Amino acid sequence: MKLAGFLLLLAGWTIVLSAVTLLASAGQRGGFVLAGIGVEAVGLVLAVRSHLVLPEEQE
Amino acid sequence: MTSLPVPALSEAGAALCIFLILLVPLAGAGLSLINTGLGRSRSAAHSMLASLCVVAVAALVYFACGFSWQGYLGRPAHVVTLAGKGWSWIAAEPFFFRGLKLDGSPDALAAWLQMLSVGLAALIPLGSGADRWRLPACCASTALLAGCTYPLFAHWVWGGGWLAQLGALNGLGRGFLDAGGSGSIQAVGGLTALSIAWILGPRRGKYSREGIPTAIPGHNAVLVLLGCVVALVGWLGLNSAGAILFAGLAPTGLVLVGVNTVISAAVAALAAVMITRMRFGKPDASLVANGWVGGLVASSAACASVTPAAALVIGLVAGILVTVSIELFEVRLAVDDPGGAVSVHAVGGIWGVLALGFFAHFPKPVSGQWLAQLVGVATLLGFVLPLTYGLNWLLERFVPQRAPLEGERLGMDVYELGATAYPEFVTHTEEFIQR
Numbered sequence: 001m002k003l004a005g006f007l008l009l010l011a012g013w014t015i016v017l018s019a020v021t022l023l024a025s026a027g028q029r030g031g032f033v034l035a036g037i038g039v040e041a042v043g044l045v046l047a048v049r050s051h052l053v054l055p056e057e058q059e
Numbered sequence: 060m061t062s063l064p065v066p067a068l069s070e071a072g073a074a075l076c077i078f079l080i081l082l083v084p085l086a087g088a089g090l091s092l093i094n095t096g097l098g099r100s101r102s103a104a105h106s107m108l109a110s111l112c113v114v115a116v117a118a119l120v121y122f123a124c125g126f127s128w129q130g131y132l133g134r135p136a137h138v139v140t141l142a143g144k145g146w147s148w149i150a151a152e153p154f155f156f157r158g159l160k161l162d163g164s165p166d167a168l169a170a171w172l173q174m175l176s177v178g179l180a181a182l183i184p185l186g187s188g189a190d191r192w193r194l195p196a197c198c199a200s201t202a203l204l205a206g207c208t209y210p211l212f213a214h215w216v217w218g219g220g221w222l223a224q225l226g227a228l229n230g231l232g233r234g235f236l237d238a239g240g241s242g243s244i245q246a247v248g249g250l251t252a253l254s255i256a257w258i259l260g261p262r263r264g265k266y267s268r269e270g271i272p273t274a275i276p277g278h279n280a281v282l283v284l285l286g287c288v289v290a291l292v293g294w295l296g297l298n299s300a301g302a303i304l305f306a307g308l309a310p311t312g313l314v315l316v317g318v319n320t321v322i323s324a325a326v327a328a329l330a331a332v333m334i335t336r337m338r339f340g341k342p343d344a345s346l347v348a349n350g351w352v353g354g355l356v357a358s359s360a361a362c363a364s365v366t367p368a369a370a371l372v373i374g375l376v377a378g379i380l381v382t383v384s385i386e387l388f389e390v391r392l393a394v395d396d397p398g399g400a401v402s403v404h405a406v407g408g409i410w411g412v413l414a415l416g417f418f419a420h421f422p423k424p425v426s427g428q429w430l431a432q433l434v435g436v437a438t439l440l441g442f443v444l445p446l447t448y449g450l451n452w453l454l455e456r457f458v459p460q461r462a463p464l465e466g467e468r469l470g471m472d473v474y475e476l477g478a479t480a481y482p483e484f485v486t487h488t489e490e491f492i493q494r
Contacts, residue, residue, distance in 0.1 A: 006445045013441025019455050020229060020434055021141040029229075033437065040441045043087055047444075051257045 002050035008043025022030045065133040066165055066307035073163035075310050076396050079300040080168065083175045086293025087114055092180045092286030092350065093399045097277035097345055098189035104480035109185055109194055113201045114178035120205040120407035121177045127152040128160070129173060129210035130218040144228050150214050173213065176297070178207045183248030185329040186398020187256040188460075191467055194475050195285045196460035200255065203450045209247055212443055217305045222438065225431045232428025233421065235435040238306040238316075239298035239359030242409030246439050247447075249405025252396065254448040255463045259461045261395030263468075272389050275397070280344040283451040287328075287351045294355040295320055316362045320355065323362075323374030327354025329403025330378025346382050349399040353381030356404055357411035362420060369418035376414070377407050409436055 019032030068076065091110035098106050112373065130136055138145040152158060161167050181201040185192070215222040216237050219448060224236030237243050266272055277283060295317055302308040302316045331350025335343040357377035358370060365373070384402040384476025388394040394401060416432030466474035 009441045013437055014155065016434055016441065017128065017438040020225065020231075021144070021146065026230075033433055036441070037433065037437050040437060044440060044444075044468060048392055054415050 001046055005043045005046030005048075005050055008046060009040050010043075012038070012040030012043060015039060065131075066304065067325055068163070068165050068168075068303070072303065072310050073168065075313075076168050076300055077163070079237070079296040079303075080172050080175065082296025083172065083179070083293055083300065083351070084250050085289050086297050087175070087179050087182055089286040089288070089290025089293055090179065090186070092282045092289060093348060094182070094186040094189060094253045094400075096279040096282030096286065097186065097348075097398045099275070099470065099473055100278035100481055101479065102190045103472065104190060105194070105475055106185065107480075108195045108476065109192070109409060110182055111195065112198055113181045113185060116198045116201045117178040117205040118174050120220050121174050122156060122212070123206070124154055124169050125177060125205050125210040126150075126156060126173065127154050127210075128207075129214045130171065131169045132219045132223075134216075134218070136214070136219065144148050146224060146228070148221060149211065150217070165304055166294035168300075169217070172218075172297075172300050172304060176240060177209050179206060179297070180209055180244045180251075183245070183253045183400050183404045184252040186400030186403075187252035187396040188259055189393075189397040190262050190471060191259055192255065193460060193462050193466075195460075196299040196454070197457050199454055199458050200251075200460070203454060204247075204251055204279065204387050207450065207466065208443060208447050209243075209299075211446075212247055212438070213243045215438070216435070218353065222431075222435055225434060226425070226427075230427060231431035231434070232375035232416075232419075232425045233431075235431045236306065236364065236415055236419070236428070237333060237360045237412060237435070238308070238363045239294075239301040239320075241356060241358075241360035241408040241415075242435055242439055244297075244408075245356045245359065245404040246408030246412065247443055248292055249401055249403070249408055250439060250444045251447045251451070252400035253394070253405060253445070254451050255460075256394050256396050256401065257448070258451055258455055261393065262397075263464060265395045266393060270346050272393075272395075273363070277397070278347050283345060283348045290352060290355060291321070291324060294324070294359070297360040301359070306363045308363045312363060315367075318367050319362045319370035321367060322356045322367055322370045323358035323377065324351050324354035326371050326374035327351060327357070327378030327381070330375050331382045334379060334382045345399070347384060349385060349403050350378040350381050353377045353403045353407035356407035357414065360409075360411040361415035364419040364421065367419065369414075373414045373418065375413065378411055380410055381407050409439065412436055412439075415447075 015036030028039045079118040135151040136147040214220045222235035328351040331347045332342045354374040365446040416429030
């Protein structure tokens, strides 16, 4: 889950990067940037959940 | 490649800039005092020594290779061409400041300012790793931050990189703007602090077997609150110097920067006072201190481009966000962050970057500034966080980062330094017995 979370963060950023560099229309660009941030949000949730460990699990 | 304009600087402007840069170490001194005061007494000397070592390592690594990746406006950089446009992605400077004439020119002043700013960014994770982060690991992690993560993002923002080019190449406002470093210094440091807190895990005894957090109060509220005042002076220098060197502000515009910085910090602190008073019945000194610094952090990006009324709103939201998110991270997300570094610097910094997109006003109106700021935030979360986590995760394989149980029991002072900060006041209790 941890790896998936960080991969989704990177994937979201790649969408944002692609939108900024490849799309010409302002509307499309804005939409894809928001979509990329949405993917990042899912990745962040996964990364956070994967680190929710109780102390006894660490020992 | 479209090269962005280099700010012109008169002799008087350069002298003023030098004075402002001389104030910047006070921001680091303030953060060190805050981190130390919010930690345990048995790790106080370790915390201050780690601060000194971290600043030293950051400065040397930045001198050795950091600036060569970061560069400055108008200086050599590697460019990749996408859809017919040249995007600068990393600087192409020689190592050890070779090729940089150390005079009063904007690029020399920027290099000096960055040498100090990278130390400030490196101090931030010390807050989240307090009481359990080993000194060699602090230094190694700082080397990775100063030699890789920080210069790369800073090139994109301040070195004429692709985020700064978003305005010139894509018509997104004036490109990503961050005069004082809410994103480039604070959020980068704050996201590294989150990575460190995740990798180290919570302090022994912080969470019960049911996952309920135990309060481990800071050992010296006076140090914390003194640190806030010292940090204000440093931040005034940092925001002002950044506004001149990275936003092209004329020295006469510095009054606005100073007023905005103070207003933002003041209203953020008062917001924290109100929230903690409503929540707990009395104001909480450590949360108010975090609110104050959160206001400073949020003020940095937009200090040169918003009105004082907007700075008030930025500070108000920062104070609320920081206070609420500290509880969220501690209680709901099980992130043990004794110094509140993640909330103050990552959350506050990201808010500061976004706020510029909402509130900035320019002599000539531009459109799309909010989108440029949003792309910057996406880069912080989608690139900087995985990069800094990955580097520290790899480091953990070679240099164990967390002190063993014995180290936490004795305190980092005795375990790593062999002496305590307050030898005449040894009042240790067994806080880490499982409840």
